Amino acid sequence: MATVVYKPSSIDFEKPGKHHYQVGFHLDSSWGYSLVPLTVINGLREPGKVDRPPGVAVFGGTHGNEWEGQVAVKRLSQDLDAAEISGLVILMPQLSESACVANQRVSPLDGVNMNRAFPGNARGTISYRIADFVKTFVFRRVGVILDLHSGGNEAVFPLCTSFHPIPDPEQRAEIAEVACLFDTPFVMIYSNQMASGLLTDEAEADGKVAIGGEFGFAEGISRKGLLHAYEGVKNVLRHYMMLSEEVVKIDPSRPSRPRFIKAENLEDYIPCPKDGVWEPTVEVGTDVKKGDLIGRLHEFSDYPMQATEVRAHRSGVLSTMHFSAISKKGATLFVIAEESQP
Numbered sequence: 001m002a003t004v005v006y007k008p009s010s011i012d013f014e015k016p017g018k019h020h021y022q023v024g025f026h027l028d029s030s031w032g033y034s035l036v037p038l039t040v041i042n043g044l045r046e047p048g049k050v051d052r053p054p055g056v057a058v059f060g061g062t063h064g065n066e067w068e069g070q071v072a073v074k075r076l077s078q079d080l081d082a083a084e085i086s087g088l089v090i091l092m093p094q095l096s097e098s099a100c101v102a103n104q105r106v107s108p109l110d111g112v113n114m115n116r117a118f119p120g121n122a123r124g125t126i127s128y129r130i131a132d133f134v135k136t137f138v139f140r141r142v143g144v145i146l147d148l149h150s151g152g153n154e155a156v157f158p159l160c161t162s163f164h165p166i167p168d169p170e171q172r173a174e175i176a177e178v179a180c181l182f183d184t185p186f187v188m189i190y191s192n193q194m195a196s197g198l199l200t201d202e203a204e205a206d207g208k209v210a211i212g213g214e215f216g217f218a219e220g221i222s223r224k225g226l227l228h229a230y231e232g233v234k235n236v237l238r239h240y241m242m243l244s245e246e247v248v249k250i251d252p253s254r255p256s257r258p259r260f261i262k263a264e265n266l267e268d269y270i271p272c273p274k275d276g277v278w279e280p281t282v283e284v285g286t287d288v289k290k291g292d293l294i295g296r297l298h299e300f301s302d303y304p305m306q307a308t309e310v311r312a313h314r315s316g317v318l319s320t321m322h323f324s325a326i327s328k329k330g331a332t333l334f335v336i337a338e339e340s341q342p
């Protein structure tokens with residue numbers, strides 16, 4: 001059973017062994033709590049002759065309708081054995097618990113997107129208070145932060161891990177190395193101009209090894225995505241010798257290492273020119289050339305009218321595609337990324 005705690009300061013993050021909690025965050029406008037699951041593992045295995053393990057925190061359910069991360073982190077909270085671990089592992093499978101229960105991107109309690117709520121606010125609405133808890137009680141205890149996402153209803157991605165442009169070369173190199181441990185076909189370097197308040201933004205700014213990832217889409221569970229998420233986290237623990245095992249190749253059918261691509265400029269995030277029905281004509285993860293047809297935008301109000309063809313504005317890798325058929329003017333239709341250095 002998980003212990004319910006009402007004051008984060010009452011959680012003993014140094015207690016040896018594995019302990020499950022539900023952290024109660026009181027609701028903003030009615031009596032009750034969002035009970036956010038948390039597992040803290042202080043490994044019982046001696047670290048051996050390596051440096052002190054960095055501590056790893058793993059988040060699922062930052063967006064409630066993205067399921068691979070929630071299930072991967074929940075399974076890890078059961079499967080990881082404190083006797084086999086050295087160092088600290090913190091697992092939060094449903095960070096925006098109210099959004100997860102509702103199968104929504106944002107919390108229905110305050111309408112806030114948890115992945116725009118960082119660094120949080122101890123006096124804010126519930127999502128800001130949860131973000132503040134993460135920043136205050138979790139981030140400072142760990143060196144590595146993993147936030148497992150998928151496309152939800154927003155977009156289709158190829159399986160990838162991700163990070164933002166990192167100015168510090170040492171931090172950048174370690175992040176790139178850890179991002180490869182999930183053995184996804186792509187590692188994506190995103191623009192940090194599209195949004196602010198991200199969990200990983202905050203962690204990167206704190207100097208952490210912070211990795212995001214997209215492990216599926218469409219509010220389902222991709223078997224392959226779940227495997228990469230689950231085994232990828234274990235590979236991170238193996239890499240830092242927090243688990244005494246060799247790093248494994250997750251997808252033996254793909255001999256190559258992950259391919260690094262970057263989409264750092266907003267010019268490569270193409271907005272939908274008008275409301276319509278979006279028919280994609282290219283799979284995500286495909287190499288495209290400037291001028292290639294990426295999709296057609298249909299209007300049914302005047303149905304004999306020709307669809308609007310939308311073509312690649314540049315050559316590169318199609319790294320994101322609008323998910324739903326109904327597309328609104330201004331929504332990102334697709335992203336074309338370019339090859340990058342590992």
Ligand SMILES: [Zn+2]
Binds near residue numbers: 062066115
């Ligand atoms: Zn997400």
